[in-house]
Amino acid sequence: MSAQRMTLEPRKPLGHASPARAGRSLRLAAGLIALAIPLSGCGTGALWDKFTAKDDTFVEEPADKLYNEGLYLMNQRKDNKAASKKFEEVDRQHPYSDWARKSLLMSAYSFYNSGDYDSCIGAATRYVTLHPGSPDAAYAQYLIAASHYDQIPDISRDQGRTEKAIAALEEVIRKYPTSEYSTSAKAKLEGARDQLAGKEMDVGRYYMEKRDYTAAINRFKTVVTRYQTTRHVEEALARLTEAYMAIGIVGEAQTAAAVLGHNFPDSRWYKDAYNLVKSGGLEPSENKGSYISRAFKKLGLG
Structure with a gap:
């Protein structure tokens, strides 16, 4: 996939107290006074600043900068995990922006490239839900199907993932029959069906051996x-x-x-x-x- 670089924003009296309670109050008051003494000294400005300073560790970055850093990490550094974090940061810092929409799809793609199929499915599903009319919705749906397909197990194991792959591939073909991804989905669909047939044959041979x-x-x-x-x-x-x-x-x-x-x-x-x-x-x-x-x-x- 390719992406274009874009530019874009007085207290009441306490009353009488018991001697024990009064003692506790005095000790508390003495402690407060002791704490107040160093804070009021002339050499305590730095300490006061430490308590009153705002947390400026978070710095919002431009959406296009984060997005293009993600592309660089994915395409040049081949670091898909780091790239996905950049794309997710776009969505976190600039939700509802066009950059966030693009980054959501790219995060799904980078998750797929890194083999994190569940995260890919989550991001791509979110994209299809939020942007069903987008021209890229077909690709997001295809990423969901491909993620299931790439996890199809050996025929000796449960084929639940294969069933999910078939359902997702059929969804691509049904929703986007004229898209470029429909052809690829059909080829994968035949492979998934072949896998289920293979499972049936494997069990059938077992029963034949048992007569x-x-x-x-x-x-x-x-x-x-x-x-x-x-x-x-x-x-x-x-x-x-x-x-x-x-x-x-x-x-x-x-x-x-x-x-x-x-x-x-x-x-x-x-x-x-x-x-x-x-x-x-x-x-x-x-x-x-x-x-x-x-x-x-x-x-x-x-």
């Missing part, structure tokens, strides 16, 4: 019905052929093999599925009413 074919079918079915455009769909169809043959539902096995052969005729998975069906004395044959067939018809792949 829990019904549980395995449910996982492979999810891939076929929800993630047909991912690289895992070929294997999912082959695994469905295998699982359905194992439990004797040969019609679905034949359909899975037929759909696999129709859409991916050169796939090694089709060769395996074809041989498996043939070993049972059958041929791949598509049942148009099967969920497998309908899933691909919906995408125009059947």
